[in-house]
Amino acid sequence: MAQLTYRDAVARGIAQEMRRDERVLLVGEDVAGAGGVFKTTVGLLDEFGPTRVVDTPISEQAILGAAMGAAMTGLRPVAEIMFSDFFAVCWDIVVNQIAKTRYMTGGQVSLPLVIKTGNGGGLRFGAQHSQSIENWAMAIPGLKVVTPSTPEDVVGLMAAAIRDDDPVIFCEHKGLYASKGEVPDGDIIDSLGTAKVRRPGRDATILSLGMMVPRALAAAEALAARGMDVEVIDVRSLVPLDTQTILGSVSRTGRLFTVEENPQLLGWGAEIASLASDECFWDLDGPIQRITTPHIPLPSADSLEDLVMPSEESIATTIEKALQS
Amino acid sequence: MTGGREGRVAVTMPQLGETVAEGTVLRWLKQVGEAVADQEPLLEISTDKVDAEVPSPAAGVLAEIVVGEDETVDVGTVLAHVAPGAPSPGQRAEATGAPPVEPAAEERSPSPPSGERSSPPAGGPRHRHSPRVRRLAHDSGVDLASLTGTGPAGRVTPDDVERAARHAAPEPVPSPEAPVSVPTRAAPQRVSTAAATEPLPSLARSSAPAANRAFRTLVAEVDVPAAQWVGSSDQASVPVPGSAAAAVVAAVAGALRSHPSLLAPGAGADAGDLAVSWSTGSGTTSCLLSQAGELNVGGVAQRLLAGATAGEPPPGAGFTVSLLQDTDVLFEVAEPPPGQVATIVFGTPTRRVVVVDADGSPGIAIRQRSSVALSHDPGTVSREAALAFLRDVVRRAHSRA
Amino acid sequence: MRSPLTDHVYGQHASVLPPQDQTRHDGDDIDLAVRTGLYRSMREMRVFEKRAYDLFMKQLVKGTSHLSLGMEAIAAGFGQAMRRDDYTFATYRGHAHTLARGVPMTPVLAELLGRANGLLGGKGGSMHLTSVEHGMMGSYAIIGAHLTIANGAAWSAQYRGSGQVAVCFFGDGTTNIGAFHEALNYAAVYKLPVVFVCENNMYMEYTSIFDITAVERPAADRASAYGLEPVLIDGNDADEVYLAAGRALDRARAGDGPSLIEAVTYRHGGHSRADPGKYRPSEEVEAWKAYDPLDVYRDRLIRLGVSADELLAIDAEVLAAVDTATQEAIAGDLPAPESAFTDLWADGGWSWRN
Missing domain, CATH: 2.40.50.100 (RNA polymerase II/Efflux pump adaptor protein, barrel-sandwich hybrid domain)
Incomplete structure (x- = not known):
């Protein structure tokens, strides 16, 4: 058991799988010599060499095309899109090519690949380097989407993503890179499609993802001090979605809140709210409420970014008000 | 033309x-x-x-x-x-003229939280009661208009309803005609709670064994990865089995390879043909899987999709798996089909409260589970063999879940 | 201010005419068996696609389809030159390239008809023909994307040391999209075993490529930007294509990196079946129809001593094969409704939740 940062956990997860399977390659801008602009791939070039850890031009389409072509011919590449915002310049390869090809070819083509990406806000990077794009990706049939919130989950979910035979969008939250956590020794293999209950509770269920998980947990502690016992679930995997854990919790507590780092319209929480109303309606003891960013791009100034992102205070206040009305 | x-x-x-x-x-x-x-x-x-x-x-x-x-x-x-003007040598093969057949467009019927409660409870003046409160009141026969709420702004809480229900219930013994759900601390599990209050025989569907053929039934429980065996059936002409169904069928197929004594005599070590049928409230669909023991879950899923046919499976299989999906029936004790020495029925998946090991101490969890009933001919299959097979099925199903 | 396009009048531009000398390659060192193979291959593409057009007019082929009529020499030349395990990446105009890899006609035609016995079970259609077992790694309908994907297959072959080459076909219009340039640079940087083949039929959809491209030769004039030799060939002469393909494949297999070949050709019809191609000067269309790759090749084989009877026998066999494929495709069942819900994920299903 060792303390590891979230960013070091990324490299550890990839290294764990590259040691095991020589079909696993890493490709992306500045991932080799520089060890990644977020230092998430430090040490991989030294251990695995330049044929397996490849620096590329600034050519996102070429990077993902290469990953796709390699995956369809027997390899299991991990490609990095440096900032998730840059998916917008290679979205064709992701959506039209990677996501659809197995289906279109009647199952002939397998695409075991992982696209890892720095995702999310809170770093004052402004509107083009701060988005959370999970909801873009989960709207596309054929893509799996995960966002870990702890170093241990980073290692285990990276391993699961690499071992999965389907394409996985692996969202690393930039705001969590420096966070630390205990990580067990030895290989860690998690499973996609599983949510985790981070804090059990009776009075309400809070669903959260990525950097919103620690904020929801802090809000839950604040609410506990005021006599409200809320359950916090780390959704972790949007596709596949662990509806057993999520809806089981909602059925138990009767209240559902989502904490999402994305604009309100068509955020992931909207889909879960819809499921809850379909499948747990008669267990609900109050309206479902979503806590999101407003429907605006993220501003750059720290005071403005803090204002519009869900915070421990805004989460706790919203839930308290809802539970007491 | x-x-x-x-x-x-x-x-x-x-x-x-x-x-x-x-x-x-x-x-x-x-x-x-x-x-x-x-x-x-x-x-x-x-x-x-x-x-x-x-x-x-x-x-x-x-x-x-x-x-x-x-x-x-x-x-x-x-x-x-x-x-x-003249016979045309270049005339091509005739068009079939058959218009493309649209998949049967059955009206989508969203599954209500439970069969007996597909419409919201009615009656009484209009109050701003939550769905949960209205459901609890309906289940326990409490008149919400008679309650004074203790929640914020006088809102009626679920606890208020449960308290009223305890005071109102004169008879602690539930009667089959008007089942009263027993409020528990853990969230009520509607189907299983209501069904479990009824005596077993009335639940079993056409289970009377033939007079001249005795069989023994062992029942276990298995965690399943979905609430339904049958997936979205609204766009297909027959109900489509989902991944949960494929997982348990693959578990049975795998276990049969290790326990060939459960197969019909002469079926062969490759598990022969495995008959699979799934029943919903509206009918039975079935599929005959050959070489099923060779398939993984994905393969089973594909074959179930490809081979699904309305009606009971044809005779002659080495073993039969039935999947029951009916909100009113927990599981079924079925007689092995003619020529077969055993059969297995997976009951309707329901959410159940189970005691689990939480870091060494007992804890409570809600699991999606199905009852598994293995019926077998005691003259051919020993109790020990049947038990080992059933354990193997459960183990395999769990390792895939 | 004068617009750069002032001189451009839609549908009115100078005709670009084909070469006049059809005997240039008579003396090339190519086995006669390969040459009759080239003829047969082109014949199959021609008759197959004409049949596909007929079936469209009978409303049996739905959606859209893009024919290669007049462009067969490129697909046939490469098809004969490639190794069995090489990879083909084609565009939505991919019927000929699919047949060139030995994919049987019946599943290809059945796919166009949306039948269960189609190559993709009716889930891909004309624009996405794929047969992995034949090295046909897909037909891609978004301009430019598949150049980057071909790079990936080439990267994989390079990493595995398999000696395979990826060959990627695309149209002239592709040379103006970003992915083309990303892919060329990427392939050159890593010396990937990939051959990029621009099938320059001189029109994107309705607009002449020469009217809206900054250089005269849309592909060849870009090669130097990526350290590659400009290669411009007659795409209507199957021998010229076959020889150029052999050189590029050898270069890739030797580890010397990618090639970019611009093969000039002409489509006899419009861009898609929705387009009668009226924007082209009629003398240009007529000149190119007279320079039909099949006619050019038939004449050459006769000059080289192949008997007319032998060629007629090939024609008859091909026609019989297309007739059989037509009957089998039309007789195919409609896809089972359940098949719409398979093959999204590796487990065979489509579930997004537990």
């Missing part, structure tokens, strides 16, 4: 694109009485998307122009007739 009167061949407005409904005749390239060769352009047409030439469907003479230039007509309208 269709044959017309007197052997004439009609030229129709082609459908140039799925969304095009009509077209305009731009120009006739041939006049009435002119000779045309097979596939020679007859006229030019224009649609909102496409300009094209329409070829003659046959060699002969343009006998009649029905639609003049600049006229707009619907797709399929007869534009002209060609009188074949």
Whole structure:
């Protein structure tokens, strides 16, 4: 058991799988010599060499095309899109090519690949380097989407993503890179499609993802001090979605809140709210409420970014008000 | 192109694109009485998307122009007739003419939280009661209008209803005709709670064993990865088995490879043919899987999809797996089909409260579970063999879940 | 201010005419068996696609389809030159390239008809023909994307040391999209075993490529930007294509990196079946129809001593094969409704939740 940062956990997860399977390659801008602009791939070039850890031009389409072509011919590449915002310049390869090809070819083509990406806000990077794009990706049939919130989950979910035979969008939250956590020794293999209950509770269920998980947990502690016992679930995997854990919790507590780092319209929480109303309606003891960013791009100034992102205070206040009305 | 009167061949407005409904005749390239060769352009047409030439469907003479230039007509309208002048050697195989069959468009019926409660409880003046409170009141026969709420702003809470129900219930023993759910600290599990209060025999569906054939049944429980065996059936003509069904069927197929004594005599070590049937409230669908022991979950899922046929499975299988999905029935004790020595029935998946090991101490969890009933001929299959097989099925199902 | 496009009048531009000398390659060192193979291959593509067009007019082929009529020499030349395990990446205009790899006609035609016995079970259609077992790694309908994917297959072959080459076909219009340039640079940087083949039929959809491209030769004039030799060939002469293909494949297999070949050709029909191609000067269309790759090749084989009877026998066999494929495709069942819900994920299903 060792303390590891979230960013070091990324490299550890990839290294764990590259040691095991020589079909696993890493490709992306500045991932080799520089060890990644977020230092998430430090040490991989030294251990695995330049044929397996490849620096590329600034050519996102070429990077993902290469990953796709390699995956369809027997390899299991991990490609990095440096900032998730840059998916917008290679979205064709992701959506039209990677996501659809197995289906279109009647199952002939397998695409075991992982696209890892720095995702999310809170770093004052402004509107083009701060988005959370999970909801873009989960709207596309054929893509799996995960966002870990702890170093241990980073290692285990990276391993699961690499071992999965389907394409996985692996969202690393930039705001969590420096966070630390205990990580067990030895290989860690998690499973996609599983949510985790981070804090059990009776009075309400809070669903959260990525950097919103620690904020929801802090809000839950604040609410506990005021006599409200809320359950916090780390959704972790949007596709596949662990509806057993999520809806089981909602059925138990009767209240559902989502904490999402994305604009309100068509955020992931909207889909879960819809499921809850379909499948747990008669267990609900109050309206479902979503806590999101407003429907605006993220501003750059720290005071403005803090204002519009869900915070421990805004989460706790919203839930308290809802539970007491 | 269709044959017309007197052997004439009609030229129709082609459908140039799925969304095009009509077209305009731009120009006739041939006049009435002119000779045309097979596939020679007859006229030019224009649609909102496409300009094209329409070829003659046959060699002969343009006998009649029905639609003049600049006229707009619907797709399929007869534009002209060609009188074949000679047998056309280039005639292709005939079109089948069969219109594409749309998948049966059954009306989507969203599954209500439970079968007996597909519409919200009615009655009483309109209050702002939550769905949970209305459900609890309905289940326990509490009149919400008679309650004073203790929640914020006088709102009736679930606890208020449960308290009222305890005071109101004079008889602690539930009667089968009017089942009273027993409120528990853990969230009520509607189906299992209501069903479990009834005596078992009334739950079993057509379970009477044949008088001349005894069989023994062992029942276990298994965690399953979904609330339903049958997936979205609203877009397919028959109910479609989902991944949970494939997982348990694959578990049975795998276990049969290790326990061939459960197979019909002569079925062979490869598990022979495995009959799978799934029943919903509306009927039974089935599929015969050959070499099932060789398949992984994905393979089973594909084969179930491909082979699904309405009705009971055909006879002659080495073993039969039944999947029951019925909100009113927990599981079924079924007799092994003729020639088979055992059969297994997976009951309706329901959410159940189970005691689990939480870091060494007992804890409570809600799990999606199914009862598994293994019925077998005690003269052929020993109790020990049946038990080992059942354990193997459960272990395999869990390792895949 | 004068617009750069003032001189451009849609549908009115100078005709670009084909070469006049059709005997240039008569003396090339190519086995007669390969040459009759080239003829047969082109014949199959021609008859197959004409049949596909007929079936469209009978409203049996739905959606859209893009024919290669007049462009067969490129697909046939490469098809004969490639190794069995090489990879083909084609565009939505991919019927000929699919047949060139030995994919049987019946499943290809059945796919166009949306039948269960189609190559993709009716889930891909004309624009996405794929047969992994034949090295046909897909037909891609978004301009430019598949150049980057071909790079990936080449990267994989390079990493595995398999000696395979990826060959990627695309049209002239592709040379103006970003992915083309990303892919060329990427392939050159890593010396990937990939051959990029621009099938320059001189029109994108309706607009002449020469009217809206900054250089005269849309592909060849870009090669130097990526350290590659400009290669411009007659795409209507199957022998010229076959020899150029052999050189590029050898270069890739030797580890010397990618090639970019611009093969000039002409499509006899419009861009898609929705387009009669009226924007082209009629003398240009007529000149190119007279320079039909099949006619050019038939004449050459006769000059080289192949009997007319032998060629007629090939024609008859091909026609019989297309007739059989037509019957089998039309007789195919409609896809089972359940098949719409398979093959999204590797487990065979489509579930997004537990």
